[in-house]
Amino acid sequence: xxxxPKLLSFLKGEDKFFIATHISPEADxxxxxxxxxxxxxSLGKVTVLYNRDPVAKFCxxxxxHEKFKNVIPSRITSELPLILLDCNTLKxxxxxxxxxxYSIIIDHHETEEDFGDIKWIVPEAAATGVMVFYLIKExxxxxxKEMAINLYSAIAIDTGTFRYGNTTAETFRVTAxxxxxxxxxAYVANNLYETWSKERFALLIMALNTLEIKDNxxxxxVTRNMYKKTGASPEDTENFPAFTxxxxxxxxxxxxxxxxxxxxxxxxxxxxDINVALIASQYDGGGHKNAAGYEIKSDLESAKGAxxxxxxxxxxxxxxx
Amino acid sequence: xxxxPKLLSFLKGEDKFFIATHISPEADxxxxxxxxxxxxxSLGKVTVLYNRDPVAKFCxxxxxHEKFKNVIPSRITSELPLILLDCNTLKxxxxxxxxxxYSIIIDHHETEEDFGDIKWIVPEAAATGVMVFYLIKExxxxxxKEMAINLYSAIAIDTGTFRYGNTTAETFRVTAxxxxxxxxxAYVANNLYETWSKERFALLIMALNTLEIKDNxxxxxVTRNMYKKTGASPEDTENFPAFTxxxxxxxxxxxxxxxxxxxxxxxxxxxxDINVALIASQYDGGGHKNAAGYEIKSDLESAKGAxxxxxxxxxxxxxxx
Numbered sequence: 001x002x003x004x005p006k007l008l009s010f011l012k013g014e015d016k017f018f019i020a021t022h023i024s025p026e027a028d029x030x031x032x033x034x035x036x037x038x039x040x041x042s043l044g045k046v047t048v049l050y051n052r053d054p055v056a057k058f059c060x061x062x063x064x065h066e067k068f069k070n071v072i073p074s075r076i077t078s079e080l081p082l083i084l085l086d087c088n089t090l091k092x093x094x095x096x097x098x099x100x101x102y103s104i105i106i107d108h109h110e111t112e113e114d115f116g117d118i119k120w121i122v123p124e125a126a127a128t129g130v131m132v133f134y135l136i137k138e139x140x141x142x143x144x145k146e147m148a149i150n151l152y153s154a155i156a157i158d159t160g161t162f163r164y165g166n167t168t169a170e171t172f173r174v175t176a177x178x179x180x181x182x183x184x185x186a187y188v189a190n191n192l193y194e195t196w197s198k199e200r201f202a203l204l205i206m207a208l209n210t211l212e213i214k215d216n217x218x219x220x221x222v223t224r225n226m227y228k229k230t231g232a233s234p235e236d237t238e239n240f241p242a243f244t245x246x247x248x249x250x251x252x253x254x255x256x257x258x259x260x261x262x263x264x265x266x267x268x269x270x271x272x273d274i275n276v277a278l279i280a281s282q283y284d285g286g287g288h289k290n291a292a293g294y295e296i297k298s299d300l301e302s303a304k305g306a307x308x309x310x311x312x313x314x315x316x317x318x319x320x321x
Numbered sequence: 322x323x324x325x326p327k328l329l330s331f332l333k334g335e336d337k338f339f340i341a342t343h344i345s346p347e348a349d350x351x352x353x354x355x356x357x358x359x360x361x362x363s364l365g366k367v368t369v370l371y372n373r374d375p376v377a378k379f380c381x382x383x384x385x386h387e388k389f390k391n392v393i394p395s396r397i398t399s400e401l402p403l404i405l406l407d408c409n410t411l412k413x414x415x416x417x418x419x420x421x422x423y424s425i426i427i428d429h430h431e432t433e434e435d436f437g438d439i440k441w442i443v444p445e446a447a448a449t450g451v452m453v454f455y456l457i458k459e460x461x462x463x464x465x466k467e468m469a470i471n472l473y474s475a476i477a478i479d480t481g482t483f484r485y486g487n488t489t490a491e492t493f494r495v496t497a498x499x500x501x502x503x504x505x506x507a508y509v510a511n512n513l514y515e516t517w518s519k520e521r522f523a524l525l526i527m528a529l530n531t532l533e534i535k536d537n538x539x540x541x542x543v544t545r546n547m548y549k550k551t552g553a554s555p556e557d558t559e560n561f562p563a564f565t566x567x568x569x570x571x572x573x574x575x576x577x578x579x580x581x582x583x584x585x586x587x588x589x590x591x592x593x594d595i596n597v598a599l600i601a602s603q604y605d606g607g608g609h610k611n612a613a614g615y616e617i618k619s620d621l622e623s624a625k626g627a628x629x630x631x632x633x634x635x636x637x638x639x640x641x642x
Contacts, residue, residue, distance in 0.1 A: 164510075195569045
């Protein structure tokens with residue numbers, strides 16, 4: 001993977017940066033931002049790390065996560081160049097109303113619009129973390145254990161710990177180097193996957209008990225009342241949409257989360273060629289081909305019905321081999 | 322990893338081999354045996370692949386799995402040298418009553434007894450598949466796509482797709498080469514983890530509904546009646562013991578499977594330094610430090626009680642970082 005020389009020379013020439021990533025950030029957004037911030041600071045530069053949302057509890061094991069600010073210091077945007085990581089529009093970062101003197105995009109998502117003075121977008125990169133790995137190497141910065149843990153976690157989460165179709169030989173070679181730099185696979189996996197509270201697990205069991213399978217679509221849901229019953233919270237439903245994927249005949253996993261009366265967040269996961277981002281976009285939602293989401297104001301049964309209607313291909317679409 | 326020269330010269334000097342692996346074989350046993358058999362056959366040699374048990378459905382995606390025989394051809398043992406893979410005693414392979422003219426052991430489990438004319442045992446290898454990878458390289462055999470899929474699957478299953486403590490930088494480098502030789506991570510992961518039947522998933526939900534947590538031990542069970550209710554089978558409980566591991570405070574996951582009246586198979590999964598193999602050995606069972614099992618003739622409640630009694634350290638043992 002080749003880092004654009006223009007990007008490298010710009011980074012070398014500036015002293016201060018404003019680093020932002022997408023709202024509701026996960027380990028790729030947080031981990032790649034933190035590692036990049038650490039690398040720039042090791043070169044004597046100053047970085048301000050911003051996210052509209054607080055760093056979720058499941059990312060609190062990432063070294064340096066407390067550096068993220070959720071408030072924008074005054075006048076910062078007129079002074080500092082922006083580095084947007086793991087997303088490519090200001091809107092996706094929740095800062096659509098701000099303007100910057102210079103903007104750099106580093107992302108592995110397809111571009112949605114023409115934004116950014118320097119755009120480095122590599123859709124075939126398994127994670128933004130892979131791109132930052134090469135960037136750090138090109139900047140001749142020593143990969144510290146803290147950077148390595150952040151980048152390993154970024155890659156692990158975006159590849160489903162090396163299970164998704166974006167996982168390549170290159171992914172494995174990069175992670176091998178990150179392990180040699182100090183990342184511990186079991187420690188990261190333990191923190192990513194084995195830190196559930198009993199309350200969260202009780203909520204999962206309750207959600208699984210709502211399972212319905214229709215036309216190769218597995219549907220589960222969580223109501224606000226279930227939070228009360230289990231003591232869990234909405235944040236605890238992270239990963240719930242993926243569970244029903246393990247069934248061979250399930251082509252799409254749909255998870256409905258009650259936001260308010262007759263108001264649902266729908267998370268979709270698909271296999272193979274089924275592009276659920278297309279369905280999400282019909283409701284002004286977003287995401288990737290195999291993982292997308294949207295919100296719908298409707299009762300649950302109607303929302304389920306509308307989804308099944310939008311997925312007529314679910315039962316006869318082939319799976320990639 | 323260095324392959325013993327004595328092993329290489331023996332393999333080169335013989336023409337026919339009897340390859341056996343442990344009973345209830347999983348993807349490391351089957352995959353490493355198949356890849357090794359293919360490599361030897363590409364050198365013009367003849368191999369007989371044997372397992373006491375049929376290859377389970379979840380391993381039917383492994384190329385060549387149909388080569389495994391469950392019956393031993395007459396007089397074979399007096400004629401052929403034995404290669405024992407992924408186990409190191411005849412008993413573990415279910416052939417304790419047979420004698421061989423020469424025996425080779427290739428395994429990553431600690432030795433239980435002094436058996437084998439050539440013993441290559443590497444407990445720090447993530448899987449026997451890693452050892453066979455180096456063996457195939459040393460034999461100067463071209464790594465085919467079929468061999469690569471078998472070895473990748475072997476390594477994937479034994480590392481929990483790169484999540485367990487046995488996962489190292491070397492594991493990642495070896496798998497990178499296997500991907501370049503034709504193994505597809507998503508295809509393997511899909512076949513290992515996303516081929517559940519609806520009946521199996523229904524059984525999982527039923528098992529999760531039995532969850533009890535005591536002293537950091539999560540206990541679930543499946544009765545024979547649940548197979549009837551769901552249409553699932555005992556084989557479908559593969560992986561069930563691991564599910565409750567995702568809870569942070571759970572140190573040991575115990576899964577009880579009813580074999581007959583007052584007769585249970587107990588599968589244990591532990592985190593960090595908790596050695597469940599020690600408990601299993603008290604009941605003449607076996608396994609690794611973090612994954613072991615045994616059988617017990619008792620009613621369910623007494624069996625649970627005995628286990629909790631044997632695990633007094635569960636609540637205060639630290640987790641490795």
